[in-house]
Amino acid sequence: MNTSFVLAGHLITTPEPKAFSVLENGYLVIENGLIQGCYSSLPEKYAALPLQRYDHQLIIPGLCDIHVHAPQYAYRGLGMDLELLEWLNTHAFPEEAHYEQMEYAQKAYGQFVHDLQNSATTRASIFATLHVPATLLLTQLLEQAGMRGYVGKVNMDRNSPDNLRERDAKESLRQTEEWLTQTASFRRVRPILTPRFVPSCSDELLEGLAALRKRDHLPLQSHLSENENEIAWVKELCPAASCYADAYALRGLLEEDGSVVMAHCVHPTDGERKILKEKKVLVAHCPASNTNLCSGIAPIRRFLEEGISVGLGSDIAGGYELSMFRAMTDAVQVSKLRSCFDPLKPKPLSLSEAFYLATKGGGQLFGQVGSFEKGYQADIVVLDDSRIESARPLKVEERLERAIYLEKDVRITAKYIAGEPVKLSTPNQ
Amino acid sequence: MNTSFVLAGHLITTPEPKAFSVLENGYLVIENGLIQGCYSSLPEKYAALPLQRYDHQLIIPGLCDIHVHAPQYAYRGLGMDLELLEWLNTHAFPEEAHYEQMEYAQKAYGQFVHDLQNSATTRASIFATLHVPATLLLTQLLEQAGMRGYVGKVNMDRNSPDNLRERDAKESLRQTEEWLTQTASFRRVRPILTPRFVPSCSDELLEGLAALRKRDHLPLQSHLSENENEIAWVKELCPAASCYADAYALRGLLEEDGSVVMAHCVHPTDGERKILKEKKVLVAHCPASNTNLCSGIAPIRRFLEEGISVGLGSDIAGGYELSMFRAMTDAVQVSKLRSCFDPLKPKPLSLSEAFYLATKGGGQLFGQVGSFEKGYQADIVVLDDSRIESARPLKVEERLERAIYLEKDVRITAKYIAGEPVKLSTPNQ
Numbered sequence: 092m093n094t095s096f097v098l099a100g101h102l103i104t105t106p107e108p109k110a111f112s113v114l115e116n117g118y119l120v121i122e123n124g125l126i127q128g129c130y131s132s133l134p135e136k137y138a139a140l141p142l143q144r145y146d147h148q149l150i151i152p153g154l155c156d157i158h159v160h161a162p163q164y165a166y167r168g169l170g171m172d173l174e175l176l177e178w179l180n181t182h183a184f185p186e187e188a189h190y191e192q193m194e195y196a197q198k199a200y201g202q203f204v205h206d207l208q209n210s211a212t213t214r215a216s217i218f219a220t221l222h223v224p225a226t227l228l229l230t231q232l233l234e235q236a237g238m239r240g241y242v243g244k245v246n247m248d249r250n251s252p253d254n255l256r257e258r259d260a261k262e263s264l265r266q267t268e269e270w271l272t273q274t275a276s277f278r279r280v281r282p283i284l285t286p287r288f289v290p291s292c293s294d295e296l297l298e299g300l301a302a303l304r305k306r307d308h309l310p311l312q313s314h315l316s317e318n319e320n321e322i323a324w325v326k327e328l329c330p331a332a333s334c335y336a337d338a339y340a341l342r343g344l345l346e347e348d349g350s351v352v353m354a355h356c357v358h359p360t361d362g363e364r365k366i367l368k369e370k371k372v373l374v375a376h377c378p379a380s381n382t383n384l385c386s387g388i389a390p391i392r393r394f395l396e397e398g399i400s401v402g403l404g405s406d407i408a409g410g411y412e413l414s415m416f417r418a419m420t421d422a423v424q425v426s427k428l429r430s431c432f433d434p435l436k437p438k439p440l441s442l443s444e445a446f447y448l449a450t451k452g453g454g455q456l457f458g459q460v461g462s463f464e465k466g467y468q469a470d471i472v473v474l475d476d477s478r479i480e481s482a483r484p485l486k487v488e489e490r491l492e493r494a495i496y497l498e499k500d501v502r503i504t505a506k507y508i509a510g511e512p513v514k515l516s517t518p519n520q
Numbered sequence: 521m522n523t524s525f526v527l528a529g530h531l532i533t534t535p536e537p538k539a540f541s542v543l544e545n546g547y548l549v550i551e552n553g554l555i556q557g558c559y560s561s562l563p564e565k566y567a568a569l570p571l572q573r574y575d576h577q578l579i580i581p582g583l584c585d586i587h588v589h590a591p592q593y594a595y596r597g598l599g600m601d602l603e604l605l606e607w608l609n610t611h612a613f614p615e616e617a618h619y620e621q622m623e624y625a626q627k628a629y630g631q632f633v634h635d636l637q638n639s640a641t642t643r644a645s646i647f648a649t650l651h652v653p654a655t656l657l658l659t660q661l662l663e664q665a666g667m668r669g670y671v672g673k674v675n676m677d678r679n680s681p682d683n684l685r686e687r688d689a690k691e692s693l694r695q696t697e698e699w700l701t702q703t704a705s706f707r708r709v710r711p712i713l714t715p716r717f718v719p720s721c722s723d724e725l726l727e728g729l730a731a732l733r734k735r736d737h738l739p740l741q742s743h744l745s746e747n748e749n750e751i752a753w754v755k756e757l758c759p760a761a762s763c764y765a766d767a768y769a770l771r772g773l774l775e776e777d778g779s780v781v782m783a784h785c786v787h788p789t790d791g792e793r794k795i796l797k798e799k800k801v802l803v804a805h806c807p808a809s810n811t812n813l814c815s816g817i818a819p820i821r822r823f824l825e826e827g828i829s830v831g832l833g834s835d836i837a838g839g840y841e842l843s844m845f846r847a848m849t850d851a852v853q854v855s856k857l858r859s860c861f862d863p864l865k866p867k868p869l870s871l872s873e874a875f876y877l878a879t880k881g882g883g884q885l886f887g888q889v890g891s892f893e894k895g896y897q898a899d900i901v902v903l904d905d906s907r908i909e910s911a912r913p914l915k916v917e918e919r920l921e922r923a924i925y926l927e928k929d930v931r932i933t934a935k936y937i938a939g940e941p942v943k944l945s946t947p948n949q
Contacts (some may be wrong), residue, residue, distance in 0.1 A: 165911040168925030169918055171852070172870050189911070200909045359671055369922035382853045385868065387860045411925045423600070424811045428854070431816045439814065441601050482594040482618070482628045489598055496597030496840045 094124035094510030097137055100145035100473065101487045102129050104152055104463040108395070108447035113487050121469040124510030129463050147474045148504060149491055152461050153213025154415035155453035158312070158354040158375035158404025158476030160218040161229055161242075162187050162196075164203040165407040175318040175384045175409075180252075181406070187220045187245075189391045196225035200232055203407075208236040209515055212415050213470040213508045214457045215240040216312055216352055216404075217374075218285055221247055222255055223270045233280045237513040239470075240457060240472060243285025243312055244270045246300060250290045260295035265305065288314040289325045289338045301343035310350035310456070312375075313339065316363060317355035318386045334363040336372070345370040352456055354404055355380075356394075364397060373400045373456055376448065378421040380409025388429040391422070392437035395444075402453020403445070404483040416498040419445040438490075442492055469510040475502040523553035523939030526566055529902065530916045531558050533581055533892040537824070541892075542861055542916050547817045550898040551629075553939030558892050559764045574902045577933060581890050582642025582899030583844035584882035585805035587741070587783040587833025589647040590658055590671075591616050593635070593889060594628040596837040598873045604747040609681075612837070613642075616649045616674075616771065617683040625654035628686035629661055632836075638944055641844050642899040643886045644669040645741055645781055645804075645833075647714055650676055650686055652699045662709045666942040668899075669886060672714025672741055673699040675729060683916070689724035696732065708937075717743040718754045718767045730772035739779035739885070741804075742768065745792060746784035747815045763792040774799040781885055783833055784809075785823075786816045793826060798865040802829045802885055807850040809838025817858040820851070821866035824873075825890035831882020832874070845927040848874040871921055898939040904931040 102117040120127040120137050133142070170182040189195045190305065217233075219226035219242055226244040233242065244267060248257045257263035267284070274282045284300050286292040292300075304311055316322055316335045325335045332338035336353070339345050340510055347370050354375040356367065367374065376389050394401050403418045404410075408417070419442070426440040440448075454461025460468045476494040479501070485493070494501045506513040531546040549556040549566050562571070580697040592612055594621045599611040618624045636644065636777035646662075648655035648671055655673040662671065673696060675686075677686045686692035696713070703711045713729050715721040722731075733740055745751055745764045754764045765782070768774050776799050783804040785796065796803065805818050823830050832847040833839075839847070848871070883890025905923040908930070914922070920926040923930045 118708060165909075168908075168922040169914075171849075171921070172868075202909050202911075382856055385856045385860060388857065420600075425857070427814045428813055428857050430819065431814060459892075465942075470797065479597075480594075480631050482624060482631075492600070493597040496600065 092511060093141065094469070095122045096141040096143060097121070097133060098143050098145060098150055098471065098473070100148045100150040100497060102150050102463060103487065103491050104464050105267055105443050105447040105450060108444040111443045111446065111488050111491065121268060121510050124469050125465050126465060126467045126469050127217060128465055141466050145504060146476070149474040149476060149487070149494060151472050151474065151491070152450045152463060153506065154449045154471050155211045155402060155457065155461055155492065156209045156215040156371070156405050156415055156418070157352050157402040157453040157456055157519040158377055159215055159413070161200060161203045162220050163408035164413070165199040168411040171383050171411070172404060173384070175386060176320055178384055184252050184255050188252070190220040190222045190225040193224055193228065196228055197430070200225070200229045201494060204232040204236050204238070205516065206413055208238060208513060209503070210413055210415070211472045211503055211506070212413070213239065213472065213506065214454065214460060216283060218243045218312070219244055221245045221255065221266070223266055223273070226270060227273055230274060230277055230280050234277050237279070237508060237511055239279045239508050241283035241312070242280055245285050245292035246289050246296055247287045249293050260293050260299055263296050264299040264303070267300070282309065284309050284311040286313050286344070289335065289501045290321070291329060294342060297339070297342035297344060303497065304344065304346070310352070311344060312354070313350045315353035315356050316358045317381070318384065322358060334360050334366070336363045336366040340366060340370065343468050345372060347371050349373065349455065350508050354406065355386065355389065357381050358387045359390070364394070364399060367399045368397060371400070373402060373453070375404040375453070376401050376422060377404040378425040379407035379412060379418065380406035382421070382425060383411070384409050388425045390429070390437065391426060391440060400452065400455060401448055402456065403449045414497045414498060415449045419449050420480060420496055422448060442495065446495070469506040469507055472503060473505040475504045478502065521940060522570065523898070524551045525570040525572060526550070526562060526859060527572050527574060527579055527900065527902070529577045529579040531579050531892060532916065532920050534872050534876040534879060535891050535893055539874040539877065540917050544916050548892060548900070552941050553898050555892050555894055555896045555898050557894055571670060574933060576906070577649040578903040578905060578923060580900050580901050580903065580920070581892060582935065582937060583640045583845070583878045583885065584831060585641045585834050585844055585891055586781050586831040586882040586885055587806055588644055588836045588842070590629060590632045590703060591619050591649050592837035593842070595634040597840040600812050600840070602813070604815060605832060607813055613684050617681070619649040619651045619654040621656065622653055625657055627936040629654070629658045633658070633661040633665050633667070635842055637667060637942060638646050638932070639842055639844070640901045640902065640932055640935070641839065641842070642668065642935065643711060643883065643889060645885060646671045647741070648673055650674045650684065652695055652702070656666065658704055659703060659706055659709050663706050666708070666937060666940055668708045668937050670712035670739060670741070670885065671709055672712040674714050674716050675725055676716045676720035677725050678722050689722050689728055690802055692725050693728040693732070696704070696729070700736065711738065713738050713740040715742050715773070718764065719750070719757060723771060726768070726771035728774060733773065733775070739781070741781045741782070744782035744785050745787045746810070747813065748787060751787060763789050763795070765792045765795040769795060769799065774801060776800050778802065778884065783835065784815065784818065786810050786818045788819070792841060793823070793828060796828045797826060800829070802831060804833040804882070805830050806833040806835035806839060807854040808841060808847065809835035811850070811854060812840070813838050817854045819858070819866065820869060829881065829884060830877055831885065832878045832932045843927060844878045845924045848878050850926055851877060871924065875924070893927070898936055900936040902934040904933045907931065
């Protein structure tokens, strides 16, 4: 496959959160699947590369969804009148139990992968279920779709329903080893260790996963400080920990290598924020889910001021929209409401900041991803916004703003991941 | 036109906010444009009426948007990083000034009416601009589209830019009279008095409008207690008033006939809530706009507990979505966030409550509108949700929940207003 080429169009990216960087009628040069650079006119030395013109269209980095539960996609938009723990027991757990049946998994994961493939998301960090065969199926479907990112077989050996719990830590670790062995052949989609959250994982299991992580240098994803009842429960289960994050740290799960992503972090204590910073944990901010499940609004402005890394997650099906454009506008909106209620009056996120979180912010989980800077993976999405009518001419940045807010009327024309074109199977009309 | 007929399908309505009333495979009988009743099997005496089958589809009352600025539709989704007063000066006012040009109005209002016609909204209470010719054009386009509701020529004679201000109260009232005379021929879309808000209307203008209202029994719409800076400004402008609502009441604008709708009411004092209740003012709750412009979250639970009437508004372009499904889910979401932050911990709105607000709650502005109870106007929308895939069979109520949250994947099959079919010009794919 030829992964060296040139795209022409309006280039928009956020190397820094504070503003969009816009190059109108620019040339984006890709060499061997990596961004080589952005140019106002095409340098002579790249004249021989295949050139694809997207005149008048918007060319942006691919979007990164760093927290999404694939098995929950099939019932998104249901049960939105419940809080976290009740919602897990009523909807999430019974649904996930179905993935023991491969026929069900084939149908439901097929739909998820189809929609993800046709979205503006290029990379994702995905929770599957505890079932190894269905998790491998999901990985295979994503790999075939040309998507990249991580898929995790979930670990859970306590405080879970009988039909969705592994017998004990040993069994869970054995299944994890089996799963890891079977993922060896996948090139685009790689495994990520996925203890569900402290309440559903015994100490022995967490410690076993920490050992695996160290041995195989694996990334890790989990949940943290989402809901006040959940936090109180973790305090009961792990009285030795100074905070929820410390319950992971005590078991050796938070190593300082930037490969740990924790979803939510809605109610961090000062001590917890200190751990997030020191351990280089990436926060997956999931504004829709935190709203729908009455969890609250995460203090993202504070995280950014303190140098804690943040990306965005759709958190299907706590969130009901797979779209990372919606995640951006949700992030802006909840930050505005937080500024209305938080006595510290944190400045709301700007749209360029939310765009940064959905690209370069979350992209760091996958390496150099989410920007058009030299050396970054060539993850690219091309947007045709011509169906959004305007009564007057707009600047390119204004067009992007409207495309993000009015995403329903935007057509995704092309999508590349690490320089590989992704087949878009729906016209997305 | 024959406005007596029968529809067959799954009937869903909210005569009371607390729960959906569902009749699976029911028959909805319409006589002379009014709801006659809902039946499990079709009574013999209606057997001769034309029967339209919408088997497997969802049949709901039409949705009511009781606060929307038609001239702002053309730039929805722009300038979402500003607060109210700054946003008005930067975007709303310059845009509205364009409606002096009929060519611009034709283009922009044409797009607005097209999209409204093809949405699930059946009735709307609409702000135009201060320009009489453009306001009449908008009314005509809506009338031709088969839509119903109110359109208001805006009054503003102070604190507004030179190119969007009437010379004085007399001139504003003279233009209003001219506009009222010219609306006489319209049958479906009727005039509503529309002083923009206290800051842009002199006392003399407000008093003149009160006299017109009394003389012609006209409904009235305006803005109330949206933003804290705005409220402080009103206090300065009208020191005699005990609260913002009282500034309208003192000029005789709030009569106790249920035909006044006030948008926002985000920051009501105890005294203001008392006025809203006593004067039977209908509150247009605009959750998206109140979020986007950092205004806050209106205390809807408290309004409902105190017996204050509430409906929903899209508030284009403070809100950027015309969809009243989105207004419902926004209303639920912000109520959840309010419950996280308000020390009173008000119970979040349920989806049936939000549905009630978008139908019968707001519908009362237009008479007996927004329900399938006998004698109500036959405003009906038929939804095909078959593109929302589900891995397991769902109850009708669960299907409606998903249709509301996942509205992008729902097709509007048919729409009737007062028993008249509305032509849907886009397939809404």
